[in-house]
Amino acid sequence: MNADGRTRLNQTPEWTALAKHREELADTHLRDLFAADPARGTGYTLRVGDLYIDYSKHLVTDETLRLLRELAAATDVFGLRDAMFRGEKINVTENRAVLHTALRAPRDAVIDVDGENVVPAVHAVLDRMSDFADRVRSGEWTGHTGKRIKNVINIGIGGSDLGPAMAYEVLRSFTDRALTVRFVSNVDGADLHEATRDLDPAETLFIIASKTFTTIETITNATSARQWLLAALGDEAAVAKHFVALSTNAEKVAEFGIDTANMFEFWDWVGGRYSYDSAIGLSLMIAIGPDRFREMLDGFRIVDDHFRTAPAEANVPLLLGLLGIWYGNFHDAQSHAVLPYSHYLSKFTAYLQQLDMESNGKSVARDGRPVEWQTGPVVWGTPGTNGQHAYYQLIHQGTKLIPADFIGFAEPVAELSEELKAQHDLLMANFFAQTQALAFGKTAEEVRAEGVPDELVAHKTFQGNRPTTTILARELTPSVLGQLIALYEHKVFVQGAVWNIDSFDQWGVELGKVLAKRVEPALTEGADVPGLDASTKALVAAYRELRGRS
Numbered sequence: 001m002n003a004d005g006r007t008r009l010n011q012t013p014e015w016t017a018l019a020k021h022r023e024e025l026a027d028t029h030l031r032d033l034f035a036a037d038p039a040r041g042t043g044y045t046l047r048v049g050d051l052y053i054d055y056s057k058h059l060v061t062d063e064t065l066r067l068l069r070e071l072a073a074a075t076d077v078f079g080l081r082d083a084m085f086r087g088e089k090i091n092v093t094e095n096r097a098v099l100h101t102a103l104r105a106p107r108d109a110v111i112d113v114d115g116e117n118v119v120p121a122v123h124a125v126l127d128r129m130s131d132f133a134d135r136v137r138s139g140e141w142t143g144h145t146g147k148r149i150k151n152v153i154n155i156g157i158g159g160s161d162l163g164p165a166m167a168y169e170v171l172r173s174f175t176d177r178a179l180t181v182r183f184v185s186n187v188d189g190a191d192l193h194e195a196t197r198d199l200d201p202a203e204t205l206f207i208i209a210s211k212t213f214t215t216i217e218t219i220t221n222a223t224s225a226r227q228w229l230l231a232a233l234g235d236e237a238a239v240a241k242h243f244v245a246l247s248t249n250a251e252k253v254a255e256f257g258i259d260t261a262n263m264f265e266f267w268d269w270v271g272g273r274y275s276y277d278s279a280i281g282l283s284l285m286i287a288i289g290p291d292r293f294r295e296m297l298d299g300f301r302i303v304d305d306h307f308r309t310a311p312a313e314a315n316v317p318l319l320l321g322l323l324g325i326w327y328g329n330f331h332d333a334q335s336h337a338v339l340p341y342s343h344y345l346s347k348f349t350a351y352l353q354q355l356d357m358e359s360n361g362k363s364v365a366r367d368g369r370p371v372e373w374q375t376g377p378v379v380w381g382t383p384g385t386n387g388q389h390a391y392y393q394l395i396h397q398g399t400k401l402i403p404a405d406f407i408g409f410a411e412p413v414a415e416l417s418e419e420l421k422a423q424h425d426l427l428m429a430n431f432f433a434q435t436q437a438l439a440f441g442k443t444a445e446e447v448r449a450e451g452v453p454d455e456l457v458a459h460k461t462f463q464g465n466r467p468t469t470t471i472l473a474r475e476l477t478p479s480v481l482g483q484l485i486a487l488y489e490h491k492v493f494v495q496g497a498v499w500n501i502d503s504f505d506q507w508g509v510e511l512g513k514v515l516a517k518r519v520e521p522a523l524t525e526g527a528d529v530p531g532l533d534a535s536t537k538a539l540v541a542a543y544r545e546l547r548g549r550s
Protein backbone atom coordinates (compact mmCIF):
# COMPACT_ATOMS: atom_id res chain seq x y z
CA MET A 1 0.00 0.00 0.00
CA ASN A 2 0.99 3.64 -0.51
CA ALA A 3 1.02 6.31 2.15
CA ASP A 4 -2.14 7.53 0.39
CA GLY A 5 -3.78 4.16 0.88
CA ARG A 6 -3.33 2.95 -2.67
CA THR A 7 -1.70 -0.30 -3.71
CA ARG A 8 1.45 0.34 -5.72
CA LEU A 9 0.31 0.48 -9.32
CA ASN A 10 2.52 -2.31 -10.64
CA GLN A 11 1.41 -4.61 -7.83
CA THR A 12 -2.28 -4.41 -8.60
CA PRO A 13 -3.97 -7.45 -10.15
CA GLU A 14 -5.21 -5.18 -12.96
CA TRP A 15 -1.62 -4.33 -13.90
CA THR A 16 -0.52 -7.94 -13.80
CA ALA A 17 -3.49 -8.94 -15.94
CA LEU A 18 -2.52 -6.37 -18.56
CA ALA A 19 1.09 -7.57 -18.58
CA LYS A 20 -0.10 -11.13 -19.15
CA HIS A 21 -2.54 -10.04 -21.83
CA ARG A 22 0.26 -8.19 -23.59
CA GLU A 23 2.21 -11.48 -23.81
CA GLU A 24 -0.81 -13.24 -25.24
CA LEU A 25 -1.16 -10.60 -27.94
CA ALA A 26 2.54 -10.57 -28.79
CA ASP A 27 2.10 -12.29 -32.13
CA THR A 28 -1.16 -10.62 -33.12
CA HIS A 29 -0.93 -8.22 -36.05
CA LEU A 30 -3.40 -5.45 -36.87
CA ARG A 31 -3.98 -7.36 -40.10
CA ASP A 32 -5.29 -10.28 -38.00
CA LEU A 33 -7.52 -8.03 -35.90
CA PHE A 34 -9.10 -6.46 -38.97
CA ALA A 35 -9.49 -9.84 -40.68
CA ALA A 36 -11.25 -11.24 -37.61
CA ASP A 37 -13.70 -8.36 -37.32
CA PRO A 38 -15.01 -6.80 -40.54
CA ALA A 39 -16.86 -4.15 -38.48
CA ARG A 40 -13.71 -2.97 -36.67
CA GLY A 41 -13.29 0.11 -38.88
CA THR A 42 -16.60 1.51 -37.74
CA GLY A 43 -16.94 -0.28 -34.41
CA TYR A 44 -13.76 1.09 -32.89
CA THR A 45 -14.79 4.70 -33.22
CA LEU A 46 -16.22 7.33 -30.90
CA ARG A 47 -17.58 10.82 -31.25
CA VAL A 48 -17.28 13.75 -28.96
CA GLY A 49 -18.62 17.13 -30.02
CA ASP A 50 -17.42 17.68 -33.58
CA LEU A 51 -14.59 15.18 -33.28
CA TYR A 52 -14.69 11.75 -34.90
CA ILE A 53 -12.19 9.46 -33.21
CA ASP A 54 -11.01 6.27 -34.90
CA TYR A 55 -9.03 3.96 -32.65
CA SER A 56 -9.39 0.84 -34.75
CA LYS A 57 -5.73 0.94 -35.79
CA HIS A 58 -4.57 0.22 -32.25
CA LEU A 59 -3.06 -3.00 -31.00
CA VAL A 60 -6.06 -3.70 -28.84
CA THR A 61 -9.01 -6.07 -28.61
CA ASP A 62 -12.22 -5.74 -26.62
CA GLU A 63 -10.42 -7.62 -23.88
CA THR A 64 -7.51 -5.13 -23.88
CA LEU A 65 -9.92 -2.24 -23.54
CA ARG A 66 -11.79 -3.99 -20.76
CA LEU A 67 -8.58 -4.64 -18.84
CA LEU A 68 -7.44 -1.05 -19.33
CA ARG A 69 -10.77 0.23 -18.02
CA GLU A 70 -10.36 -2.04 -15.02
CA LEU A 71 -7.01 -0.44 -14.35
CA ALA A 72 -8.69 2.96 -14.53
CA ALA A 73 -11.36 1.79 -12.10
CA ALA A 74 -8.80 0.33 -9.71
CA THR A 75 -6.88 3.61 -9.70
CA ASP A 76 -10.10 5.58 -9.28
CA VAL A 77 -9.56 7.87 -12.25
CA PHE A 78 -13.17 9.00 -12.18
CA GLY A 79 -12.98 9.66 -8.44
CA LEU A 80 -10.03 12.01 -8.95
CA ARG A 81 -11.81 13.55 -11.95
CA ASP A 82 -14.83 14.36 -9.80
CA ALA A 83 -12.58 15.79 -7.10
CA MET A 84 -10.95 18.03 -9.73
CA PHE A 85 -14.28 19.30 -11.06
CA ARG A 86 -15.47 19.91 -7.49
CA GLY A 87 -12.48 22.13 -6.78
CA GLU A 88 -10.70 19.87 -4.31
CA LYS A 89 -7.02 20.49 -3.79
CA ILE A 90 -5.76 17.63 -5.92
CA ASN A 91 -2.48 19.43 -6.65
CA VAL A 92 -1.11 17.97 -3.45
CA THR A 93 2.44 19.32 -3.50
CA GLU A 94 1.21 22.90 -3.88
CA ASN A 95 -2.02 22.38 -1.95
CA ARG A 96 -4.07 23.90 -4.76
CA ALA A 97 -7.31 23.22 -6.54
CA VAL A 98 -7.06 22.39 -10.25
CA LEU A 99 -9.89 24.24 -11.89
CA HIS A 100 -9.10 25.14 -15.48
CA THR A 101 -12.54 23.67 -16.17
CA ALA A 102 -14.06 26.59 -14.20
CA LEU A 103 -12.60 28.95 -16.84
CA ARG A 104 -15.23 27.72 -19.29
CA ALA A 105 -18.05 27.03 -16.89
CA PRO A 106 -21.39 28.68 -17.71
CA ARG A 107 -22.27 31.88 -15.84
CA ASP A 108 -24.75 30.14 -13.59
CA ALA A 109 -22.42 27.33 -12.50
CA VAL A 110 -21.31 27.14 -8.89
CA ILE A 111 -17.80 25.93 -8.17
CA ASP A 112 -16.46 26.58 -4.70
CA VAL A 113 -12.86 26.99 -3.71
CA ASP A 114 -12.33 27.54 0.02
CA GLY A 115 -16.04 28.23 0.38
CA GLU A 116 -16.23 30.83 -2.38
CA ASN A 117 -17.90 30.42 -5.77
CA VAL A 118 -15.20 31.25 -8.36
CA VAL A 119 -17.50 31.39 -11.40
CA PRO A 120 -18.62 35.04 -11.03
CA ALA A 121 -14.97 36.17 -10.90
CA VAL A 122 -14.19 34.14 -14.04
CA HIS A 123 -17.00 35.85 -15.94
CA ALA A 124 -16.15 39.28 -14.57
CA VAL A 125 -12.63 38.94 -16.00
CA LEU A 126 -13.95 37.56 -19.29
CA ASP A 127 -16.28 40.55 -19.55
CA ARG A 128 -13.46 43.01 -18.84
CA MET A 129 -11.28 41.25 -21.41
CA SER A 130 -14.09 41.42 -23.96
CA ASP A 131 -14.58 45.11 -23.34
CA PHE A 132 -10.86 45.80 -23.65
CA ALA A 133 -10.49 43.62 -26.76
CA ASP A 134 -13.41 45.42 -28.41
CA ARG A 135 -11.88 48.79 -27.62
CA VAL A 136 -8.53 47.82 -29.12
CA ARG A 137 -10.16 46.24 -32.17
CA SER A 138 -12.41 49.22 -32.82
CA GLY A 139 -9.63 51.76 -32.40
CA GLU A 140 -11.29 53.33 -29.37
CA TRP A 141 -8.30 52.40 -27.21
CA THR A 142 -5.42 54.39 -28.64
CA GLY A 143 -1.76 54.69 -27.85
CA HIS A 144 -0.29 57.57 -25.85
CA THR A 145 -0.03 59.85 -28.86
CA GLY A 146 -3.59 59.11 -29.96
CA LYS A 147 -2.59 56.71 -32.72
CA ARG A 148 -4.59 53.57 -33.25
CA ILE A 149 -3.09 50.30 -31.90
CA LYS A 150 -2.00 48.23 -34.87
CA ASN A 151 0.41 45.85 -33.16
CA VAL A 152 -0.05 43.61 -30.16
CA ILE A 153 2.96 41.89 -28.63
CA ASN A 154 2.45 39.24 -25.98
CA ILE A 155 5.50 38.87 -23.76
CA GLY A 156 5.41 35.67 -21.73
CA ILE A 157 6.98 32.22 -21.61
CA GLY A 158 5.84 28.64 -21.09
CA GLY A 159 2.15 28.60 -20.28
CA SER A 160 2.02 32.36 -20.71
CA ASP A 161 3.15 32.06 -24.31
CA LEU A 162 2.58 28.66 -25.87
CA GLY A 163 -1.22 28.61 -25.56
CA PRO A 164 -2.05 31.99 -27.07
CA ALA A 165 0.78 31.66 -29.62
CA MET A 166 -0.50 28.25 -30.72
CA ALA A 167 -4.16 29.29 -30.78
CA TYR A 168 -3.39 32.48 -32.70
CA GLU A 169 -1.72 30.35 -35.36
CA VAL A 170 -4.56 27.81 -35.41
CA LEU A 171 -7.24 30.48 -35.75
CA ARG A 172 -5.30 32.80 -38.02
CA SER A 173 -8.03 32.81 -40.63
CA PHE A 174 -10.44 34.14 -37.98
CA THR A 175 -8.16 36.99 -36.93
CA ASP A 176 -8.37 40.67 -37.73
CA ARG A 177 -5.77 40.82 -40.49
CA ALA A 178 -5.22 44.53 -39.91
CA LEU A 179 -3.60 43.75 -36.57
CA THR A 180 -0.05 42.46 -36.23
CA VAL A 181 0.07 40.02 -33.31
CA ARG A 182 3.41 38.64 -32.16
CA PHE A 183 4.66 36.53 -29.28
CA VAL A 184 7.97 37.11 -27.54
CA SER A 185 9.19 34.49 -25.10
CA ASN A 186 12.92 33.96 -25.38
CA VAL A 187 15.25 35.95 -23.17
CA ASP A 188 17.59 35.99 -26.17
CA GLY A 189 17.33 39.65 -27.09
CA ALA A 190 16.94 38.62 -30.72
CA ASP A 191 13.35 37.59 -30.04
CA LEU A 192 12.21 41.05 -28.94
CA HIS A 193 14.41 42.67 -31.58
CA GLU A 194 12.80 40.76 -34.43
CA ALA A 195 9.31 41.32 -33.01
CA THR A 196 9.70 45.10 -32.74
CA ARG A 197 12.20 46.15 -35.40
CA ASP A 198 9.62 47.09 -38.03
CA LEU A 199 6.97 48.48 -35.66
CA ASP A 200 6.04 51.98 -34.56
CA PRO A 201 6.05 52.13 -30.72
CA ALA A 202 3.18 54.63 -30.81
CA GLU A 203 0.99 51.91 -32.41
CA THR A 204 2.15 49.00 -30.26
CA LEU A 205 0.48 47.42 -27.24
CA PHE A 206 2.49 45.09 -24.99
CA ILE A 207 0.67 42.41 -23.07
CA ILE A 208 2.88 41.17 -20.26
CA ALA A 209 1.69 37.68 -19.42
CA SER A 210 3.02 35.97 -16.34
CA LYS A 211 1.13 34.02 -13.72
CA THR A 212 3.74 34.76 -11.05
CA PHE A 213 5.11 37.99 -12.55
CA THR A 214 8.51 36.89 -11.31
CA THR A 215 9.69 34.91 -14.33
CA ILE A 216 13.06 36.41 -15.17
CA GLU A 217 12.79 35.99 -18.95
CA THR A 218 9.46 37.77 -19.06
CA ILE A 219 10.38 40.56 -16.68
CA THR A 220 13.65 41.13 -18.56
CA ASN A 221 11.87 41.31 -21.92
CA ALA A 222 9.13 43.51 -20.49
CA THR A 223 11.72 45.90 -19.10
CA SER A 224 13.44 46.10 -22.48
CA ALA A 225 10.10 46.63 -24.21
CA ARG A 226 9.35 49.52 -21.87
CA GLN A 227 12.72 51.06 -22.69
CA TRP A 228 12.02 50.67 -26.41
CA LEU A 229 8.69 52.42 -25.97
CA LEU A 230 9.98 55.20 -23.78
CA ALA A 231 12.98 55.82 -26.02
CA ALA A 232 10.49 56.73 -28.74
CA LEU A 233 7.71 58.37 -26.75
CA GLY A 234 9.81 59.88 -23.98
CA ASP A 235 7.04 60.06 -21.40
CA GLU A 236 6.55 57.62 -18.46
CA ALA A 237 2.81 58.23 -18.73
CA ALA A 238 2.86 56.35 -22.06
CA VAL A 239 3.26 53.05 -20.19
CA ALA A 240 -0.38 53.14 -19.06
CA LYS A 241 -1.63 53.15 -22.67
CA HIS A 242 0.87 50.63 -24.04
CA PHE A 243 1.24 48.01 -21.29
CA VAL A 244 -1.30 45.67 -19.77
CA ALA A 245 -0.61 42.72 -17.50
CA LEU A 246 -2.09 39.24 -17.20
CA SER A 247 -1.27 37.76 -13.85
CA THR A 248 -2.28 36.34 -10.49
CA ASN A 249 0.13 38.68 -8.70
CA ALA A 250 -1.18 42.27 -8.46
CA GLU A 251 1.62 43.34 -6.11
CA LYS A 252 4.38 42.42 -8.56
CA VAL A 253 2.46 43.95 -11.47
CA ALA A 254 2.28 47.27 -9.58
CA GLU A 255 5.95 46.97 -8.62
CA PHE A 256 6.85 46.62 -12.30
CA GLY A 257 5.00 49.86 -13.00
CA ILE A 258 1.81 48.66 -14.66
CA ASP A 259 -1.35 50.16 -13.20
CA THR A 260 -3.43 47.31 -11.75
CA ALA A 261 -6.43 48.90 -13.47
CA ASN A 262 -4.74 47.54 -16.60
CA MET A 263 -4.33 44.07 -15.18
CA PHE A 264 -6.45 41.07 -16.07
CA GLU A 265 -6.51 38.58 -13.28
CA PHE A 266 -6.47 34.83 -12.96
CA TRP A 267 -5.98 32.56 -9.99
CA ASP A 268 -3.59 30.07 -8.44
CA TRP A 269 -6.00 27.23 -9.24
CA VAL A 270 -5.20 27.70 -12.95
CA GLY A 271 -1.94 25.97 -13.87
CA GLY A 272 0.24 27.90 -16.33
CA ARG A 273 -0.02 25.19 -18.97
CA TYR A 274 -3.81 25.10 -18.51
CA SER A 275 -4.25 28.86 -18.69
CA TYR A 276 -4.74 30.07 -22.23
CA ASP A 277 -8.52 30.12 -21.84
CA SER A 278 -8.05 32.48 -18.86
CA ALA A 279 -6.85 36.09 -19.02
CA ILE A 280 -3.69 34.64 -20.60
CA GLY A 281 -5.72 34.45 -23.81
CA LEU A 282 -6.13 38.23 -24.09
CA SER A 283 -3.86 38.57 -27.14
CA LEU A 284 -5.85 35.82 -28.83
CA MET A 285 -9.12 37.47 -27.89
CA ILE A 286 -7.95 40.76 -29.39
CA ALA A 287 -6.97 38.90 -32.56
CA ILE A 288 -10.16 36.85 -33.04
CA GLY A 289 -12.68 38.95 -31.10
CA PRO A 290 -14.62 38.12 -27.92
CA ASP A 291 -17.38 36.16 -29.68
CA ARG A 292 -15.00 33.69 -31.24
CA PHE A 293 -13.10 33.41 -27.97
CA ARG A 294 -16.35 32.44 -26.28
CA GLU A 295 -17.09 29.93 -29.04
CA MET A 296 -13.73 28.40 -28.21
CA LEU A 297 -14.67 28.22 -24.53
CA ASP A 298 -17.92 26.50 -25.53
CA GLY A 299 -15.80 23.92 -27.35
CA PHE A 300 -13.73 23.27 -24.24
CA ARG A 301 -16.96 22.85 -22.28
CA ILE A 302 -18.35 20.25 -24.67
CA VAL A 303 -15.42 17.98 -23.91
CA ASP A 304 -15.41 18.85 -20.19
CA ASP A 305 -19.04 17.74 -19.98
CA HIS A 306 -18.28 14.61 -21.95
CA PHE A 307 -15.31 13.71 -19.75
CA ARG A 308 -17.39 14.32 -16.63
CA THR A 309 -20.44 12.32 -17.70
CA ALA A 310 -19.68 9.80 -20.46
CA PRO A 311 -19.47 6.19 -19.31
CA ALA A 312 -16.03 4.62 -19.35
CA GLU A 313 -16.68 2.69 -22.62
CA ALA A 314 -17.54 5.89 -24.49
CA ASN A 315 -15.25 8.32 -22.71
CA VAL A 316 -12.75 9.62 -25.25
CA PRO A 317 -10.17 11.26 -22.94
CA LEU A 318 -10.22 8.10 -20.83
CA LEU A 319 -9.71 5.95 -23.91
CA LEU A 320 -6.83 8.05 -25.27
CA GLY A 321 -5.16 8.16 -21.86
CA LEU A 322 -5.43 4.41 -21.45
CA LEU A 323 -4.11 3.72 -24.94
CA GLY A 324 -1.02 5.77 -24.07
CA ILE A 325 -0.60 3.68 -20.92
CA TRP A 326 -0.95 0.49 -22.94
CA TYR A 327 2.01 1.47 -25.11
CA GLY A 328 4.15 3.29 -22.55
CA ASN A 329 3.80 0.74 -19.78
CA PHE A 330 3.26 -2.53 -21.63
CA HIS A 331 5.02 -2.06 -24.99
CA ASP A 332 8.02 0.05 -23.89
CA ALA A 333 7.06 2.94 -26.19
CA GLN A 334 9.06 5.97 -25.13
CA SER A 335 7.41 8.65 -27.18
CA HIS A 336 4.15 9.77 -28.65
CA ALA A 337 3.89 11.65 -31.95
CA VAL A 338 1.18 14.20 -32.68
CA LEU A 339 0.93 14.78 -36.41
CA PRO A 340 -1.59 17.38 -37.56
CA TYR A 341 -2.53 17.57 -41.24
CA SER A 342 -3.19 21.27 -41.07
CA HIS A 343 -0.72 24.03 -41.63
CA TYR A 344 -2.53 26.07 -39.00
CA LEU A 345 -1.68 23.51 -36.35
CA SER A 346 2.05 24.12 -36.74
CA LYS A 347 2.48 25.05 -33.08
CA PHE A 348 0.00 22.54 -31.75
CA THR A 349 2.53 19.89 -30.78
CA ALA A 350 4.84 22.43 -29.14
CA TYR A 351 1.91 23.46 -26.98
CA LEU A 352 1.14 19.83 -26.15
CA GLN A 353 4.75 19.26 -25.17
CA GLN A 354 4.34 21.57 -22.20
CA LEU A 355 0.86 20.33 -21.41
CA ASP A 356 1.90 16.69 -21.37
CA MET A 357 5.58 16.67 -20.46
CA GLU A 358 5.43 19.29 -17.73
CA SER A 359 2.37 17.59 -16.29
CA ASN A 360 3.46 13.98 -16.41
CA GLY A 361 7.25 14.16 -16.52
CA LYS A 362 7.46 12.98 -12.92
CA SER A 363 9.29 10.14 -11.21
CA VAL A 364 7.78 10.16 -7.76
CA ALA A 365 4.23 9.19 -6.91
CA ARG A 366 1.84 11.46 -5.07
CA ASP A 367 3.09 9.96 -1.79
CA GLY A 368 6.69 11.00 -2.60
CA ARG A 369 7.97 7.48 -3.23
CA PRO A 370 9.76 6.70 -6.50
CA VAL A 371 7.51 5.30 -9.19
CA GLU A 372 8.41 1.82 -10.42
CA TRP A 373 6.62 2.29 -13.72
CA GLN A 374 7.06 4.52 -16.72
CA THR A 375 5.28 7.88 -16.66
CA GLY A 376 4.82 10.57 -19.34
CA PRO A 377 6.13 10.01 -22.88
CA VAL A 378 8.27 12.30 -24.98
CA VAL A 379 5.71 14.16 -27.08
CA TRP A 380 6.84 15.36 -30.44
CA GLY A 381 5.75 16.00 -34.02
CA THR A 382 5.19 18.62 -36.68
CA PRO A 383 2.59 18.98 -39.42
CA GLY A 384 2.33 15.58 -41.04
CA THR A 385 3.03 16.14 -44.70
CA ASN A 386 6.34 17.79 -43.89
CA GLY A 387 7.15 14.99 -41.46
CA GLN A 388 6.50 12.42 -44.19
CA HIS A 389 9.49 13.73 -46.08
CA ALA A 390 11.70 13.80 -43.00
CA TYR A 391 11.24 11.51 -40.01
CA TYR A 392 8.36 9.21 -41.01
CA GLN A 393 10.96 6.74 -42.30
CA LEU A 394 11.78 5.92 -38.68
CA ILE A 395 8.12 5.58 -37.74
CA HIS A 396 7.51 3.19 -40.66
CA GLN A 397 10.65 1.08 -40.60
CA GLY A 398 12.70 1.99 -37.54
CA THR A 399 13.16 -0.17 -34.46
CA LYS A 400 11.07 1.99 -32.14
CA LEU A 401 7.37 1.80 -31.53
CA ILE A 402 5.91 5.28 -31.91
CA PRO A 403 2.16 5.56 -31.36
CA ALA A 404 0.84 8.61 -33.17
CA ASP A 405 -2.20 10.85 -33.32
CA PHE A 406 -3.24 11.98 -36.78
CA ILE A 407 -5.43 15.10 -36.75
CA GLY A 408 -7.17 16.26 -39.92
CA PHE A 409 -10.12 18.26 -41.23
CA ALA A 410 -12.61 17.50 -43.99
CA GLU A 411 -12.91 21.11 -45.13
CA PRO A 412 -10.08 23.45 -46.05
CA VAL A 413 -10.14 26.82 -44.32
CA ALA A 414 -12.87 29.01 -45.80
CA GLU A 415 -10.73 31.94 -46.89
CA LEU A 416 -8.49 29.90 -49.24
CA SER A 417 -8.98 30.50 -52.95
CA GLU A 418 -10.80 27.79 -54.89
CA GLU A 419 -7.53 26.78 -56.46
CA LEU A 420 -5.86 26.32 -53.07
CA LYS A 421 -8.89 24.56 -51.67
CA ALA A 422 -8.49 22.04 -54.44
CA GLN A 423 -5.20 20.95 -52.84
CA HIS A 424 -7.05 19.76 -49.77
CA ASP A 425 -7.94 16.32 -51.13
CA LEU A 426 -4.27 15.64 -51.80
CA LEU A 427 -3.40 16.69 -48.25
CA MET A 428 -6.05 14.39 -46.85
CA ALA A 429 -5.17 11.52 -49.18
CA ASN A 430 -1.78 11.59 -47.51
CA PHE A 431 -3.44 11.68 -44.11
CA PHE A 432 -5.44 8.52 -44.74
CA ALA A 433 -2.70 6.74 -46.66
CA GLN A 434 -0.18 7.13 -43.87
CA THR A 435 -2.23 5.51 -41.12
CA GLN A 436 -3.09 2.69 -43.50
CA ALA A 437 0.57 2.11 -44.34
CA LEU A 438 1.56 2.28 -40.69
CA ALA A 439 -1.07 -0.24 -39.63
CA PHE A 440 -0.98 -2.75 -42.45
CA GLY A 441 2.48 -2.31 -43.92
CA LYS A 442 3.50 -4.34 -46.92
CA THR A 443 4.49 -7.98 -46.66
CA ALA A 444 7.53 -9.55 -48.29
CA GLU A 445 5.14 -11.52 -50.54
CA GLU A 446 3.50 -8.34 -51.73
CA VAL A 447 6.88 -6.79 -52.41
CA ARG A 448 8.06 -9.87 -54.30
CA ALA A 449 4.88 -9.94 -56.33
CA GLU A 450 5.82 -6.49 -57.64
CA GLY A 451 8.94 -8.03 -59.15
CA VAL A 452 11.37 -6.49 -56.67
CA PRO A 453 14.76 -8.27 -56.82
CA ASP A 454 15.41 -10.65 -53.89
CA GLU A 455 18.18 -8.56 -52.35
CA LEU A 456 15.85 -5.56 -51.96
CA VAL A 457 12.78 -7.37 -50.64
CA ALA A 458 13.66 -6.94 -46.96
CA HIS A 459 14.40 -3.24 -47.49
CA LYS A 460 11.09 -2.62 -49.19
CA THR A 461 9.01 -4.60 -46.72
CA PHE A 462 6.91 -2.68 -44.20
CA GLN A 463 6.19 -4.59 -41.06
CA GLY A 464 3.15 -2.43 -40.24
CA ASN A 465 1.47 -2.87 -36.86
CA ARG A 466 2.26 0.77 -36.01
CA PRO A 467 -0.64 2.11 -33.94
CA THR A 468 -2.39 5.40 -34.65
CA THR A 469 -5.44 7.33 -33.55
CA THR A 470 -7.21 9.35 -36.20
CA ILE A 471 -9.01 12.49 -35.08
CA LEU A 472 -11.17 13.96 -37.82
CA ALA A 473 -13.40 17.03 -37.73
CA ARG A 474 -15.36 18.81 -40.42
CA GLU A 475 -13.53 22.11 -40.10
CA LEU A 476 -11.11 23.96 -37.91
CA THR A 477 -13.18 26.42 -35.89
CA PRO A 478 -12.65 28.10 -32.51
CA SER A 479 -14.97 25.54 -30.94
CA VAL A 480 -13.11 22.63 -32.49
CA LEU A 481 -9.83 24.01 -31.18
CA GLY A 482 -11.33 24.21 -27.69
CA GLN A 483 -12.56 20.64 -28.02
CA LEU A 484 -9.14 19.39 -29.09
CA ILE A 485 -7.31 21.14 -26.26
CA ALA A 486 -9.74 19.93 -23.61
CA LEU A 487 -9.42 16.43 -25.03
CA TYR A 488 -5.66 16.48 -24.53
CA GLU A 489 -5.91 18.17 -21.14
CA HIS A 490 -8.13 15.38 -19.88
CA LYS A 491 -6.09 12.67 -21.56
CA VAL A 492 -3.06 13.93 -19.64
CA PHE A 493 -5.19 13.98 -16.49
CA VAL A 494 -6.22 10.35 -16.95
CA GLN A 495 -2.64 9.21 -17.33
CA GLY A 496 -1.43 11.14 -14.28
CA ALA A 497 -4.30 9.70 -12.26
CA VAL A 498 -3.42 6.12 -13.21
CA TRP A 499 0.29 6.69 -12.58
CA ASN A 500 -0.59 8.29 -9.23
CA ILE A 501 1.60 11.34 -9.88
CA ASP A 502 0.84 15.02 -9.32
CA SER A 503 0.21 16.27 -12.87
CA PHE A 504 -0.17 19.84 -11.70
CA ASP A 505 3.14 20.82 -10.16
CA GLN A 506 6.43 21.44 -12.01
CA TRP A 507 9.26 21.30 -9.51
CA GLY A 508 11.56 19.97 -12.22
CA VAL A 509 11.99 23.41 -13.77
CA GLU A 510 13.28 25.02 -10.57
CA LEU A 511 16.88 23.80 -10.32
CA GLY A 512 17.94 25.22 -13.69
CA LYS A 513 16.40 28.60 -12.78
CA VAL A 514 18.30 28.75 -9.49
CA LEU A 515 21.57 27.75 -11.12
CA ALA A 516 21.15 30.31 -13.93
CA LYS A 517 20.90 33.07 -11.35
CA ARG A 518 24.01 31.76 -9.65
CA VAL A 519 26.01 31.40 -12.86
CA GLU A 520 25.23 34.84 -14.30
CA PRO A 521 27.77 36.79 -12.20
CA ALA A 522 30.43 34.31 -13.31
CA LEU A 523 29.71 35.32 -16.92
CA THR A 524 29.43 39.04 -16.39
CA GLU A 525 31.95 39.75 -13.66
CA GLY A 526 34.10 36.64 -13.72
CA ALA A 527 32.95 36.04 -10.15
CA ASP A 528 34.14 32.85 -8.56
CA VAL A 529 30.86 31.06 -8.13
CA PRO A 530 31.02 28.47 -5.39
CA GLY A 531 29.82 25.03 -6.30
CA LEU A 532 30.49 25.25 -10.05
CA ASP A 533 31.54 21.84 -11.31
CA ALA A 534 34.75 21.48 -13.33
CA SER A 535 33.01 21.18 -16.68
CA THR A 536 30.80 24.23 -16.19
CA LYS A 537 33.71 26.23 -14.82
CA ALA A 538 35.75 25.50 -17.94
CA LEU A 539 32.81 26.37 -20.18
CA VAL A 540 32.31 29.68 -18.41
CA ALA A 541 36.02 30.46 -18.83
CA ALA A 542 35.78 29.63 -22.55
CA TYR A 543 32.72 31.87 -22.90
CA ARG A 544 34.48 34.77 -21.21
CA GLU A 545 37.51 34.31 -23.40
CA LEU A 546 35.38 34.23 -26.56
CA ARG A 547 33.71 37.45 -25.44
CA GLY A 548 37.12 39.01 -24.76
CA ARG A 549 36.41 39.29 -21.07
CA SER A 550 39.23 37.34 -19.50
Ligand SMILES: O=P(O)(O)OC[C@H]1O[C@H](O)[C@H](O)[C@@H](O)[C@@H]1O
Pocket residue numbers: 157158159160209210211212213214215218272273358506509
Ligand atom coordinates in the same frame (compact mmCIF):
# COMPACT_ATOMS: atom_id res chain seq x y z
O1 LIG B 1 3.45 32.59 -16.17
P1 LIG B 1 4.74 32.57 -15.46
O2 LIG B 1 4.59 32.67 -13.97
O3 LIG B 1 5.66 33.65 -15.98
O4 LIG B 1 5.43 31.20 -15.73
C1 LIG B 1 5.81 30.80 -17.00
C2 LIG B 1 6.25 29.36 -17.04
O5 LIG B 1 7.46 29.21 -16.35
C3 LIG B 1 7.65 28.24 -15.35
O6 LIG B 1 9.00 28.01 -15.20
C4 LIG B 1 6.90 26.95 -15.50
O7 LIG B 1 7.72 25.89 -15.89
C5 LIG B 1 5.74 27.03 -16.44
O8 LIG B 1 4.76 26.15 -15.99
C6 LIG B 1 5.19 28.40 -16.58
O9 LIG B 1 4.12 28.39 -17.49
